[in-house]
Amino acid sequence: MKTTIDLADDLLAEAKATAARRRTTLKAMVEHALRREIKNDQTSKNANPSYTIDEHGLPLIRKRGKNVVTSEQVHQIMEEAGI
Numbered sequence: 001m002k003t004t005i006d007l008a009d010d011l012l013a014e015a016k017a018t019a020a021r022r023r024t025t026l027k028a029m030v031e032h033a034l035r036r037e038i039k040n041d042q043t044s045k046n047a048n049p050s051y052t053i054d055e056h057g058l059p060l061i062r063k064r065g066k067n068v069v070t071s072e073q074v075h076q077i078m079e080e081a082g083i
Contacts, residue, residue, distance in 0.1 A: 033057075036082050051077050059083070
């Protein structure tokens, strides 16, 4: 299905450059980003994760007491989020 979206010029230019670097299409990048956002939204409705995803797609880990966040925990969260 075709649709039209209005993006800021700088965002579109950056997205096209990123797609070129990744040797993919802008369409594929947009589809991937939308699927990731929808999945994250559905996941957050079904559970109360120890993290959220910010507007850049990066995990924000909720602080709980004096716990230290390890790189293994970050990798696990990123894997669960599909990042």
